[in-house]
Amino acid sequence: MRLHEYEAEEIFSKYGINIPLGGLAKTPQEAKQIAESIDVPVVLKSQVLVGGRGKVGGVKIVDNLDEVDIVADKMLKTELKGYKPEGLLVLKKVDIKKEIYLGITIDRTSGIPIIMISSEGGINIEEVSRKNPEKIFKLPVNPLQNLHPYQVISTVKKIGLTGELLAETVNIIVKLYKIFREYDGLITEINPLVITGDEKIFCVDAVLEIDDSALFRHPELNKKKLDAMSGRDKRLMKKGATFVKLNGNIGLICSGAGLAMATMDMINDYPSLSTANFLETGGGITSDLMVDCMELVLEQPKLDAIFINLYGGINPIHEGAKGIAKVIRERKLDIPIVAKALGNRQEETWETLEEVGVHIIKESETQKAVEFLAKLLGVKAK
Amino acid sequence: MSILIDKNTKVLVQGVTGNIGTTQTRYMLKEGTNIVAGVTPGKGGLKVEDVPVFDTVEEAVNNFPIDVSLLFVPARVAKDSVLEAIDAGIKTMVLITEHTPVHDVMEMKAYALQKKTLLIGPTTPGIITPGECKIGILPANMFSPGPVGIISRSGTLAYEVAANLCAIGIGQSTVVGMGADRVAGTNLVDILRLFNQDNETKVVVVVGEIGGTQEEDAAEYIKEKMNKPVIAYIAGASVPPGKRMGHAGAIIEGGKGSAKSKIQALLAAGAKVANRLYEIPSLAKELIS
Numbered sequence: 154m155r156l157h158e159y160e161a162e163e164i165f166s167k168y169g170i171n172i173p174l175g176g177l178a179k180t181p182q183e184a185k186q187i188a189e190s191i192d193v194p195v196v197l198k199s200q201v202l203v204g205g206r207g208k209v210g211g212v213k214i215v216d217n218l219d220e221v222d223i224v225a226d227k228m229l230k231t232e233l234k235g236y237k238p239e240g241l242l243v244l245k246k247v248d249i250k251k252e253i254y255l256g257i258t259i260d261r262t263s264g265i266p267i268i269m270i271s272s273e274g275g276i277n278i279e280e281v282s283r284k285n286p287e288k289i290f291k292l293p294v295n296p297l298q299n300l301h302p303y304q305v306i307s308t309v310k311k312i313g314l315t316g317e318l319l320a321e322t323v324n325i326i327v328k329l330y331k332i333f334r335e336y337d338g339l340i341t342e343i344n345p346l347v348i349t350g351d352e353k354i355f356c357v358d359a360v361l362e363i364d365d366s367a368l369f370r371h372p373e374l375n376k377k378k379l380d381a382m383s384g385r386d387k388r389l390m391k392k393g394a395t396f397v398k399l400n401g402n403i404g405l406i407c408s409g410a411g412l413a414m415a416t417m418d419m420i421n422d423y424p425s426l427s428t429a430n431f432l433e434t435g436g437g438i439t440s441d442l443m444v445d446c447m448e449l450v451l452e453q454p455k456l457d458a459i460f461i462n463l464y465g466g467i468n469p470i471h472e473g474a475k476g477i478a479k480v481i482r483e484r485k486l487d488i489p490i491v492a493k494a495l496g497n498r499q500e501e502t503w504e505t506l507e508e509v510g511v512h513i514i515k516e517s518e519t520q521k522a523v524e525f526l527a528k529l530l531g532v533k534a535k
Numbered sequence: 536m537s538i539l540i541d542k543n544t545k546v547l548v549q550g551v552t553g554n555i556g557t558t559q560t561r562y563m564l565k566e567g568t569n570i571v572a573g574v575t576p577g578k579g580g581l582k583v584e585d586v587p588v589f590d591t592v593e594e595a596v597n598n599f600p601i602d603v604s605l606l607f608v609p610a611r612v613a614k615d616s617v618l619e620a621i622d623a624g625i626k627t628m629v630l631i632t633e634h635t636p637v638h639d640v641m642e643m644k645a646y647a648l649q650k651k652t653l654l655i656g657p658t659t660p661g662i663i664t665p666g667e668c669k670i671g672i673l674p675a676n677m678f679s680p681g682p683v684g685i686i687s688r689s690g691t692l693a694y695e696v697a698a699n700l701c702a703i704g705i706g707q708s709t710v711v712g713m714g715a716d717r718v719a720g721t722n723l724v725d726i727l728r729l730f731n732q733d734n735e736t737k738v739v740v741v742v743g744e745i746g747g748t749q750e751e752d753a754a755e756y757i758k759e760k761m762n763k764p765v766i767a768y769i770a771g772a773s774v775p776p777g778k779r780m781g782h783a784g785a786i787i788e789g790g791k792g793s794a795k796s797k798i799q800a801l802l803a804a805g806a807k808v809a810n811r812l813y814e815i816p817s818l819a820k821e822l823i824s
Contacts, residue, residue, distance in 0.1 A: 204782075256783035259637060261747040264644040264718040269783060278782050283790065296641040297649070337638050339717075340783045360783075367636035369611060393633055399775070410715055411689020411744050414771035415812050421773040422811070431774070436633050436672075464691045466660055467555060467631070467672040495698065496674035497562070517677070517698030520813035 154363045154378050157200045159242045161359035164336065168328045170343075170356050175244035184225035185218075187243040193218050194246040199228055199238040207276050209233055214246055247355050252345035253312065254278045255326060257333045260293070266333065268292040268305070268326060272312040274345035300330045321354050322346070337367030385445050392442050393435030396449060401427030403526070404450035404459040406443075408434045408468050412519075416462050419523045425532045429453040438468040443476030451484070458489040460526055461511075462519055465496025474505035481509040489529050493522040536735040537664040537709040538684065538726070539627065539653075540603060544668050547595050547625070548573045549616050550607035551583050559607065559672055560584050566669045571599040592623040603627045605661065605670050613657060614639035621650050629670050630656030630720065640718045647720060654720030660690030660712040671712065681706020683819055684730040686723055687742035688713045688749070692770060696742055696815055703816045705823065708736040715744075723753040731761055738764050738822045740815060741806070745771035748791045754800035764822045765806040766815055769794045
């Protein structure tokens with residue numbers, strides 16, 4: 154779950170990390186009121202969950218109090234990369250002497266948290282990491298222990314901080330790590346951490362992405378996430394299914410992410426075929442889940458066919474087949490459906506699906522099933 | 536020979552009394568897996584398919600010799616259950632559970648390393664040495680005994696690759712599902728090393744996917760240490776990149792993680808790369824003969 158900047162800043166602030174004065178505005182009038190209370194210059198920041206906002210007009214500095222509501226009005230109406238802002242963060246502009254990058258994430262291979270620090274903070278940090286990787290210092294942390302300030306000092310010294318600023322930055326890193334652990338973070342980031350001319354330190358952009366699998370430990374955030382979802386999306390999430398919209402012409406339902414990706418690769422090999430969606434059921438297939446999956450896929454526009462690829466290991470595919478058949482029957486579907494389903498109780502599964510006109514491929518090679526689909530639709534390989 | 540498990544392996548099932556635990560225990564017993572005991576706190580004294588159930592792993596270990604613990608426990612208690620098994624002295628664990636919080640996985644992995652135990656998973660389909668022992672949820676009818684070792688990050692792709700090999704008469708020594716989560720208890724390289732030392736395994740198939748850097752690390756090992764042929768396949772070349780927030784992910788992967796990066800590394804290491812799944816059986820046939 155990705156939190157908005159204002160939500161992340163609320164949490165960071167609770168842990169004692171300094172945020173510039175200001176607040177969230179939902180209307181131009183609110184933006185103006187906040188600006189009046191903290192005085193100009195202010196920074197207006199569009200609250201959308203996309204990266205690189207600054208580069209597409211999502212961050213604006215306003216020096217004149219009379220212009221705040223005009224600029225805010227325009228920004229609130231402007232979609233960024235297809236997303237409507239949830240509001241505007243109105244913050245007191247701080248004067249920037251130095252920008253530091255602080256990030257914590259998980260190294261997937263070693264399975265440990267890594268703290269990253271650089272003196273080259275700001276919007277070009279990824280470029281820095283490609284061209285001057287030596288300017289980013291990494292500190293691995295033992296997940297079985299807490300992080301203690303002394304462990305961080307020598308890494309922070311490497312970016313040239315001394316005295317009070319060194320001590321204060323060390324404290325901020327320890328706090329950020331605490332947030333990372335206590336909120337089940339996948340990423341926590343402050344970019345930039347700003348040092349002002351009078352040597353104060355502010356967190357000027359906050360990123361916090363939380364592990365969805367851990368939301369049961371964060372009931373408030375979980376509720377927020379669920380409130381924003383439809384009933385069907387909630388049911389899919391509860392069962393562990395994953396859906397991504399992709400805009401092609403072949404609806405896809407697969408049991409397993411690897412299988413879904415491999416199947417996509419094969420379908421996308423045909424110039425006139427492309428997947429309309431990615432749908433991975435997870436290991437919790439039931440008849441009802443398959444009804445939800447089918448309905449979701451059928452909502453995709455310009456579908457020419459549906460391709461189903463299932464394995465019955467932990468999944469009772471014979472139950473799943475009942476759900477697929479139910480939707481076909483009730484909606485009297487005539488869209489071509491090709492299914493390959495193998496594993497425990499495969500014969501029952503085939504029988505249920507064949508009865509409602511699904512084309513069943515009994516071989517183990519997904520490629521053969523995709524070739525059958527292509528032939529059925531009369532399309533050729535490149 | 537085989538790796539990790541064979542017909543003598545004695546298995547404990549944690550979470551044996553749940554729906555999935557019970558069903559899968561029945562399937563495994565049918566395949567001849569030697570399941571000696573089960574554990575569910577509060578259900579001690581029961582029997583599941585004639586397998587005695589204990590309240591704690593320690594009690595099970597005191598009553599039976601146990602080589603491997605297989606876990607079907609809910610995600611929110613996965614960490615507790617794995618730590619319990621490690622502290623009871625079990626040396627190999629297979630964690631089937633999906634959606635375990637990654638911070639818990641990091642702790643389990645670190646603790647397993649510290650105690651020199653092997654944690655396979657989470658989100659793994661398990662391990663099968665066809666004809667001898669199956670520990671996990673893999674459908675046994677997809678596998679047969681033979682000379683190919685398979686390591687797969689994806690469960691269902693392990694089934695597909697094995698079934699496609701069987702279709703042209705090539706069986707498997709052992710098939711290991713690594714688990715598909717962000718962090719895996721055991722990495723590809725660790726299992727590659729075991730296959731390298733196994734006399735019965737003539738060819739190893741590595742089924743990878745986009746994300747993380749395990750395949751790049753495996754390529755390094757293949758280049759330096761591998762003494763038998765490796766076939767590699769990477770799923771997800773046509774998957775569009777996700778919307779990314781923050782920069783930390785991109786910085787940590789340092790340009791690795793894409794299908795292209797993995798394929799390049801594996802080719803440079805001398806592995807045979809199958810661009811599509813269906814190329815794997817013919818490559819294997821060629822390398823065995």
